[in-house]
Amino acid sequence: MKRQIPLIIVLILGIFFFFQFFVPSRISTNILQTTLQWTIVISAFAIVLAIGSLFNHHMLKIRRRKPHWWNSIVTLAALVVMALLGIFGRVKGLEPLGELYRKLFHYVQSPMDQAMFAILAFYMASAAYRAFRARSQEAALLLISGFIVMLGVIPFGSMLWTKIPDIAEWIMMVPNMAAKRGILFGVGLGITATSLKIILGIERSWLGGGGK
Amino acid sequence: MIFSTNPWVWIAAILTLCIFSFLYKENAFYRFAEHLFVGVSAGYGVAIYWNNAIVPNLYVPVFHQHNYWFIIPGLIGMMFFFRFSAKTGWLILIPLAVLLGTGSGVYLAPTFQADVLKQMQSAIADATNLELGGWGLVWGLVAFVGVLTTLSYFFFSREQKGALKISANIGIWFIMIGFGASFGNTVMARVSLLIGRVQFLLTDWIHIIK
Numbered sequence: 262m263k264r265q266i267p268l269i270i271v272l273i274l275g276i277f278f279f280f281q282f283f284v285p286s287r288i289s290t291n292i293l294q295t296t297l298q299w300t301i302v303i304s305a306f307a308i309v310l311a312i313g314s315l316f317n318h319h320m321l322k323i324r325r326r327k328p329h330w331w332n333s334i335v336t337l338a339a340l341v342v343m344a345l346l347g348i349f350g351r352v353k354g355l356e357p358l359g360e361l362y363r364k365l366f367h368y369v370q371s372p373m374d375q376a377m378f379a380i381l382a383f384y385m386a387s388a389a390y391r392a393f394r395a396r397s398q399e400a401a402l403l404l405i406s407g408f409i410v411m412l413g414v415i416p417f418g419s420m421l422w423t424k425i426p427d428i429a430e431w432i433m434m435v436p437n438m439a440a441k442r443g444i445l446f447g448v449g450l451g452i453t454a455t456s457l458k459i460i461l462g463i464e465r466s467w468l469g470g471g472g473k
Numbered sequence: 474m475i476f477s478t479n480p481w482v483w484i485a486a487i488l489t490l491c492i493f494s495f496l497y498k499e500n501a502f503y504r505f506a507e508h509l510f511v512g513v514s515a516g517y518g519v520a521i522y523w524n525n526a527i528v529p530n531l532y533v534p535v536f537h538q539h540n541y542w543f544i545i546p547g548l549i550g551m552m553f554f555f556r557f558s559a560k561t562g563w564l565i566l567i568p569l570a571v572l573l574g575t576g577s578g579v580y581l582a583p584t585f586q587a588d589v590l591k592q593m594q595s596a597i598a599d600a601t602n603l604e605l606g607g608w609g610l611v612w613g614l615v616a617f618v619g620v621l622t623t624l625s626y627f628f629f630s631r632e633q634k635g636a637l638k639i640s641a642n643i644g645i646w647f648i649m650i651g652f653g654a655s656f657g658n659t660v661m662a663r664v665s666l667l668i669g670r671v672q673f674l675l676t677d678w679i680h681i682i683k
Binding site for chain 2: 263264266267268270271272273274275276277278279281282283293296297298299300301302303304305306307308309310312315329332333335336337338339340341342343344345346347348350351362364365366367368369370372373374375376377378379380381382383385386389398399400402403404405406407408409410411414415431432433434435436437438439440441442443444445446447448449450452453456457459460467468469
């Protein structure tokens with residue numbers, strides 16, 4: 262029963278919402294909208310599990326005095342402060358908390374987010390050097406197309422040769438789009454097949470226990 | 474060089490430098506910034522979920538509009554907490570089943586339509602649209618060949634030899650050019666972020682650039 266009930270729920274909801282797509286009535290659309298609203302609420306509760314797991318991980322590090330354990334205090338304190346400011350900052354009379362929340366976002370979260378991704382530019386460049394040293398025809402194609410696209414979007418590219426932006430656009434619009442379309446086609450078929458397998462109860466790995 | 478007098482700008486600048494210090498090697502400043510970033514981002518995520526998911530879809534309907542039907546998703550969502558109980562742990566499968574069943578059913582037909590039918594339709598339309606004329610039609614045909622050969626590369630139901638091997642080889646050229654283009658775009662996006670950060674340091678923090 263522990264496995265049958267979830268499988269029946271998936272089957273009923275899956276078949277119902279599959280056919281809902283083909284019924285464009287107002288009632289059908291309203292049911293879809295309400296259900297999507299419900300799923301947003303349900304998935305929001307899963308965040309609590311994720312935060313609980315993060316808390317457990319860092320509390321364990323603090324309790325066992327693992328190396329650099331004090332950094333875990335920073336993580337937990339930042340999490341609690343940011344969450345509370347974000348939640349209570351919208352309450353009437355507590356607007357200063359909301360202002361502090363926005364400041365923390367603009368001057369702490371956002372700069373670090375950008376800096377984290379910015380340093381990836383260096384690592385991608387060095388990884389590209391190691392990975393793409395045109396050892397084969399395919400690697401050479403990848404290297405050349407990447408290089409032209411990069412040159413195509415900066416003023417230096419058109420300074421070198423005025424046609425470079427046009428070639429970059431051609432790469433994006435013809436071979437790149439062809440490959441992306443082919444991959445998307447496969448992804449679409451994959452999603453369709455997996456969805457059907459889940460609805461019909463053939464794919465059961467989400468139940469745990471290795472899908473038995 | 475005139476430094477900014479805004480303490481928030483100083484905080485942002487110091488944290489940016491802490492992150493950039495990783496380019497030299499992993500160090501205490503980077504680790505501090507990294508942990509702070511994880512905490513702040515997780516807290517931000519909690520606040521966003523609370524304000525954008527729970528409040529408008531659960532709190533407001535139930536407590537302001539007295540629409541008590543909306544208690545049901547709240548109760549189903551709370552079933553995630555059975556995860557912490559050994560005896561009733563299996564009940565976590567109920568909210569999972571609701572999400573999976575709804576997600577699979579809702580997106581099955583639209584995904585097939587958008588990712589399979591529409592893509593094929595556009596590829597064929599580009600290759601047969603005589604109004605494009607000249608090079609437009611040629612590139613449409615090239616793109617169509619690219620789609621077919623890319624698909625043939627992922628066709629594993631038969632051993633890739635003979636015509637299929639040739640087609641798959643052409644497909645891998647298209648795929649490599651596509652990956653190269655994606656790589657180029659990703660690198661440029663990262664470089665753009667780097668320029669943004671350096672500009673912030675030089676403009677807002679030390680006022681070298683006006």
